[in-house]
Amino acid sequence: MNTLQRGDVILDIQGLTADVAGRNILKGLNLTIRAGEVHAIMGPNGAGKSTLSQVLAGRPDYDIKGGTATYMGEDLLALAPEERARRGVFLGFQYPVEIPGVNNVYLLKAALNARRRQQGLDELDAFEFMTIVREKMKLMKMDESFLKRGVNEGFSGGEKKRNEILQMTVLEPTLAILDETDSGLDIDALKIVSTGVNSLRRDDRAVVLVTHYQRLLDYIVPDYVHVLAGGRIVRSGDRTLALELEARGYDWLIEGSSAA
Amino acid sequence: MSTPTAPDLDQLMGQKYRHGFITDIDSDTLPPGLDEDVIRRISAKKGEPQFLLDWRLKAFRLWQTLREPTWAHVHYQPIDYQAISYYSAPKSKKDGPKSLAEVDPKLLETYDKLGVPLHERARLAGVAVDAVFDSVSVATTFKDRLHAAGVIFCPFSDAVRDHPALIEQYLGSVVPPGDNFYAALNSAVFTDGSFVYIPKGVRCPMELSTYFRINAANTGQFERTLIIADEGSHVSYLEGCTAPMRDENQLHAAVVELVAMDNATIKYSTVQNWYPGDENGVGGIYNFVTKRGDCRGRRSRISWTQVETGSAITWKYPSCVLTGEGSVGEFYSVAVANHRQQADTGTKMIHVGANTTSTIVSKGISAGHAQNTYRGLVKILPSASGARNYTQCDSLLMGPDCGAHTFPYVEVKNPTAVVEHEATTSRIGEDQLFYLLQRGLSQEDAVNLIVNGFCKSVFNELPMEFAVEAQNLLAVSLEGSVG
Numbered sequence: 001m002n003t004l005q006r007g008d009v010i011l012d013i014q015g016l017t018a019d020v021a022g023r024n025i026l027k028g029l030n031l032t033i034r035a036g037e038v039h040a041i042m043g044p045n046g047a048g049k050s051t052l053s054q055v056l057a058g059r060p061d062y063d064i065k066g067g068t069a070t071y072m073g074e075d076l077l078a079l080a081p082e083e084r085a086r087r088g089v090f091l092g093f094q095y096p097v098e099i100p101g102v103n104n105v106y107l108l109k110a111a112l113n114a115r116r117r118q119q120g121l122d123e124l125d126a127f128e129f130m131t132i133v134r135e136k137m138k139l140m141k142m143d144e145s146f147l148k149r150g151v152n153e154g155f156s157g158g159e160k161k162r163n164e165i166l167q168m169t170v171l172e173p174t175l176a177i178l179d180e181t182d183s184g185l186d187i188d189a190l191k192i193v194s195t196g197v198n199s200l201r202r203d204d205r206a207v208v209l210v211t212h213y214q215r216l217l218d219y220i221v222p223d224y225v226h227v228l229a230g231g232r233i234v235r236s237g238d239r240t241l242a243l244e245l246e247a248r249g250y251d252w253l254i255e256g257s258s259a260a
Numbered sequence: 261m262s263t264p265t266a267p268d269l270d271q272l273m274g275q276k277y278r279h280g281f282i283t284d285i286d287s288d289t290l291p292p293g294l295d296e297d298v299i300r301r302i303s304a305k306k307g308e309p310q311f312l313l314d315w316r317l318k319a320f321r322l323w324q325t326l327r328e329p330t331w332a333h334v335h336y337q338p339i340d341y342q343a344i345s346y347y348s349a350p351k352s353k354k355d356g357p358k359s360l361a362e363v364d365p366k367l368l369e370t371y372d373k374l375g376v377p378l379h380e381r382a383r384l385a386g387v388a389v390d391a392v393f394d395s396v397s398v399a400t401t402f403k404d405r406l407h408a409a410g411v412i413f414c415p416f417s418d419a420v421r422d423h424p425a426l427i428e429q430y431l432g433s434v435v436p437p438g439d440n441f442y443a444a445l446n447s448a449v450f451t452d453g454s455f456v457y458i459p460k461g462v463r464c465p466m467e468l469s470t471y472f473r474i475n476a477a478n479t480g481q482f483e484r485t486l487i488i489a490d491e492g493s494h495v496s497y498l499e500g501c502t503a504p505m506r507d508e509n510q511l512h513a514a515v516v517e518l519v520a521m522d523n524a525t526i527k528y529s530t531v532q533n534w535y536p537g538d539e540n541g542v543g544g545i546y547n548f549v550t551k552r553g554d555c556r557g558r559r560s561r562i563s564w565t566q567v568e569t570g571s572a573i574t575w576k577y578p579s580c581v582l583t584g585e586g587s588v589g590e591f592y593s594v595a596v597a598n599h600r601q602q603a604d605t606g607t608k609m610i611h612v613g614a615n616t617t618s619t620i621v622s623k624g625i626s627a628g629h630a631q632n633t634y635r636g637l638v639k640i641l642p643s644a645s646g647a648r649n650y651t652q653c654d655s656l657l658m659g660p661d662c663g664a665h666t667f668p669y670v671e672v673k674n675p676t677a678v679v680e681h682e683a684t685t686s687r688i689g690e691d692q693l694f695y696l697l698q699r700g701l702s703q704e705d706a707v708n709l710i711v712n713g714f715c716k717s718v719f720n721e722l723p724m725e726f727a728v729e730a731q732n733l734l735a736v737s738l739e740g741s742v743g
Contacts, residue, residue, distance in 0.1 A: 057698050061690070085700035093698075097691045101713030107699065110709070114700030150713065167699065 004072075004204035006036035010175050011056075011076070011206070015067035017231075018055050025051040027231030028067065033175070036203045040217055040242060041210045043228035044250045049210045050094060052228065053179040057091040058084050071175070085111075086118035088174030092164040092181045094210075098152040104163065105147035108133060108170055115171055136169040139199060141192050157184040165196035176200060177208045182216040194219030214246040229254045290347040296320060299448055302347050306417055306451070311428050319437035319447030326441040332604040333633040333665055334573050336546065339511055346449045346482075402466065409465050411495075412457040416484050419455035426457060430488055434517035434554045434581070442513040442575075443550040446482045450515070453484035458493035458524070467723055469498040483514040489524035491557065496527040498726060512571075514549045522557030522584065527565070529722055530578075531730060533737075534570035536601050544572025544601075551578035552608075555587035555616070563590040564607065565721045567730045569737040572601060577635065579608035582616035582644070589618040592721040594730070596737050597630030597662070606635040606667075611644035611677070622653040623715050626662035627738055633665040640677040647677040655685040656714050658707075658738065708735045 004010065011033040018026040025048045033039055043049050055062050056069065058081035069076040076084060099107070112132075113123040124132070137144065140162055152160050161181050168176055178197065182190055197207060197220050209220060217225070217239065225241040226233045227250065235241065235253050290298055299320055303313040328339075406413055412423065420427050437447035458464050489495050499516075512534070518526050528551075537544025547570075553562035564578035574597075580589025591607035609618035618638065626632040638649045655664035664685055672679055688710060696706035712719070712731050719727045 057694075059694055081694060081697040082700055082702055085698050091698050093695065097689060097695045099692050099695070099710060099713055101716035102709050107696070107701075107709070110701055110705065111699035114702075118700075171699075 004035040004174070006034075006203040008035045009033070009070075010035055010072060012070045013067070014069075016052075016055070016069060017064070017066040018051060019063040019065055020051055020061070024065070025231055026055065026067075029228070029232055031226065031233055033206045033208065035206055036201075037224065038201065038207045038209065038220060038222045040222040040225045041208060041228050042212065042225060042242065042245060044254070047229045048231045049228050050179055053091055053094075053177050053208075053210055056084075056177055057081060057089065082114070086114050088115070090168050090171055090173030090176045092161075092168060092176065092178035094179040094181075094183070096152050096155075096160040096164055098150070098155070100150045100153050102151045103147065104149055104151055105133065107151050108147075108167060111167065112170055133170060136166055136196075139169065140166045140196050142166060158186065158189040161185055161193060162189065162196075165193050169196050169199060172200065173205070175206050175208070177210070179210045180212065181209070182211055182213060190216065191219060214242045217242050227253050290345055292345045293342045294320075294344070294346055294449065298346055302449060302451065305347065306420070308420055309424055309428075311424075312420060312431075315432065315437065316448050319444050320449075322438040323441065323444035323448055326438070326444055328441050329575075332575050332635070333631060333667075334575065334602040334604050336573055336602075339546070341445070344481075344511065347451065405465050409462055410459040411462060411464050411468075412455065413468050414455055416450075416453040416455050416486070419486075423455070423457070426488065427455075427486070430486055430517070430519055432517075434519060434552050435515050435550050440550060442548040443515050446484065446513045446515045446550070450482040450484040453486075453514070455485075456487040456495065456497065458489045458495045460490045461492045462490075463493065464495040467496045467498055481512050483512075485514070485516040486519075487517070487526060487528070488519045489521065489526045489560075491522045491524060493521075494525045496723060497529070498723065499528065499530045500532050510544075510546055512545055512547050512549070514551075516549070516551040516578075518553035518562055520553065520555050520557060520560035520562050520584075520587075523559050524557060525561040525563075526553060527563045528553070528578070529726060530564075530566040530568070531726060531733065532566065532568045532570050532574075533733060535572075536570050536599065537572040538599075540600060545570065546573045547571035547576060548573075549576040551576065552581065553579070553589070554581045555584050555589060555613075557587070558584040558613075559586045559588075560584050561588040561590075563588075563592070563721070565590075565592040565718065566605075567594045567596075567718070567722070567733065568603060568605060569596040569733055571603075574601075574603040574605050576605045577607055579610070580618060581610045581612060582618065582647075583612045584616075585613040586615045587613055588616070590721075591618075591620045591622070592718040593622045594625070594715045594718045594734070595623070595632055595634075596625045596734060597627070597632040598737055599628040599630060601628075601630045603631070604633040604635055606633075606637075608637040609639070609649060611638075611640045611647040611649070614644060615646040616644055617648045618650075620649070620651040620653070621717055622651075623718055624653070624655045624664055625658065625711060625714070625734075625738070626655070626664050627658040629661045631663045631665070633667065635667045635669075637669040637671070638679055639670075640672045640674050640679065642673045644674050645676045647674060649677075649679045651679075651681045651683075653681075653683045654714065655683075656711065657685065657687045704735075707738065711735075711738060 009032060013029055013031040016026050016029040041049055064077055109129055116123060142162060152163060155163065164181060181193060185193060209216065209222065222239060225237055225239060227235040229250060290301060296317060299316050303316060435443050437444050456468060487497060518528060520526050534545040534547060535543065555562050562580050566578065568574055578591060582589050589609050595603045595605050597603045606622060607620055620636060622634050624632040624634055634653045636651065638651060640647045651668060653666055657664055666683055668681055670679055692710050693706050696709060711734055719730055722730055
């Protein structure tokens with residue numbers, strides 16, 4: 001596996017067009033993400049933010065109509081969802097599903113070992129694994145009883161989101177896409193989640209934050225902010241763009257977009 | 261028939277049972293057909309006492325007045341009961357494979373996936389037992405320990421010979437011969453089965469398993485099991501095996517009777533994996549079983565746990581009659597139906613005594629073109645003051661062509677009773693599947709994880725080693741059902 005340097009391209013999306021249930025959602029989207037960067041993707045409801053996340057993770061019922069997505073030199077769109085995951089693409093779900101009767105710790109271990117096999121590493125024994133998990137749980141301020149519960153089973157909205165970030169910190173993905181991880185979080189939970197995400201920031205990784213709220217970006221400071229509207233990136237800028245959006249909303253950008 | 265080097269699985273499944281019968285049975289076969297003369301001859305061959313012959317004949321006369329039940333949600337061609345031979349001779353071993361090298365590799369692969377021990381594979385695959393499987397010493401060790409504890413665990417025919425008083429007292433006391441069509445047929449013609457008696461105050465020193473009933477007869481189509489747990493005793497009984505069992509008999513109509521006296525506990529676990537027929541539903545076992553436990557004593561407890569993955573048709577309702585005050589009945593079930601399998605299974609909890617409680621947890625999984633039905637009855641009689649029942653039945657559908665059906669009947673005749681019922685039906689979630697794939701799990705692992713999670717509350721009730729086997733069994737049974 002080649003080691004990434006800061007600035008190397010992790011993901012390059014060109015002209016991505018995708019349909020959901022016969023409706024065209026992504027309309028020629030371009031986006032380049034380099035190692036060491038954090039990108040925030042904002043935009044109005046229905047702009048295609050979640051669609052982009054799901055398409056990159058490989059959700060089967062999304063139709064790719066055109067364009068390319070190259071991940072570390074490979075055609076991402078040709079890979080099965082589990083192959084993408086094992087190569088380091090992680091999606092933090094907006095609505096994490098409950099899987100009753102399946103232990104959190106069991107899933108964590110299976111996921112980590114699947115990733116390690118892909119990297120040519122040995123599977124961890126129970127002791128090594130638990131050492132890692134305990135450390136990450138401390139970071140996420142999660143109680144150990146959590147591990148024995150079913151995956152997201154009976155979790156509150158905040159607990160589900162925290163569990164997503166816990167999984168992410170254990171799996172240490174190369175590209176983490178967090179789909180509205182901040183929605184439904186109170187301020188304390190938001191801080192904890194942000195700590196988890198910030199702990200992942202490194203020169204050889206990248207994070208994509210899909211969010212509605214500027215507030216998250218106070219805690220996870222992005223390198224770039226993009227506005228996704230009408231299935232395309234209509235404006236890119238730095239951190240200050242998010243503040244501007246908070247003040248002015250999206251309308252001024254969307255009008256500009258349709259005129260373009 | 262010559263010994264094929266690689267017969268296909270279906271063929272193997274259809275071959276003769278080759279386990280070798282115990283030696284006190286004559287080696288001939290009665291011609292097909294059933295009348296009183298046939299029953300007299302079965303009884304005579306087994307050297308039975310007069311009371312048992314009379315009992316069989318009474319059952320036969322009742323059977324003639326009964327009709328096959330048609331209420332179950334299953335469909336099959338009419339069975340010609342006069343075309344069945346009701347007494348078969350021991351099968352010759354000479355037709356069978358001489359070693360594992362001659363057994364179908366597909367079958368061996370399945371054993372491998374299930375983790376069946378090497379020495380056990382040969383027996384299951386029908387390799388001549390005495391040639392490869394020397395477990396006599398194991399069996400003897402077990403027999404000694406049981407004997408020291410005063411536990412009787414033997415083939416039913418041995419019990420008829422050695423303990424006729426117990427048989428006469430308890431046989432048919434839970435499932436009377438006229439209970440239903442199949443029970444009547446079984447009562448008339450059963451050839452063998454298991455008998456267990458746990459004396460007062462004895463905790464059976466080991467789990468009793470049909471697996472260790474070495475050199476007992478192959479009970480074949482019409483098996484009869486009777487378990488009596490005397491006051492304050494405790495026994496856990498394991499029936500069946502996770503490995504696919506071959507059998508030439510299409511119709512199986514077993515009867516199991518359990519009796520628990522004051523403060524006694526019987527835990528009865530079943531893993532059933534008979535040949536389900538091929539993907540088109542051809543062949544396969546019809547499993548029409550009557551299983552019932554009587555909590556006769558105060559604070560007695562009977563617990564049924566079953567994992568049903570085999571048979572083309574399953575018609576089975578392990579039930580509890582809660583007679584004793586404060587007695588407890590439990591039913592934990594996982595029923596899997598794939599391809600063209602049809603399962604109609606569930607339980608009956610009959611509350612007779614005061615303060616009796618029952619728990620029902622049923623998990624039905626349907627895949628392929630299978631139909632899976634839960635049918636349950638909770639009946640609270642006027643005498644059952646303070647009775648409680650909790651029922652949970654969940655169905656999981658895999659794919660668009662299968663079906664799940666739930667028929668819960670509740671009859672409450674005492675106003676102090678509390679009856680709770682929860683039911684869910686869910687399709688194996690695309691969302692759940694995608695979530696697990698996104699975490700790097702393979703499609704197959706993801707499905708197994710979801711299914712095993714769904715069944716967890718039942719698997720928790722199984723004895724430890726059975727639970728692990730059951731998980732593997734589910735994985736094999738549902739292979740390729742999604743995606």
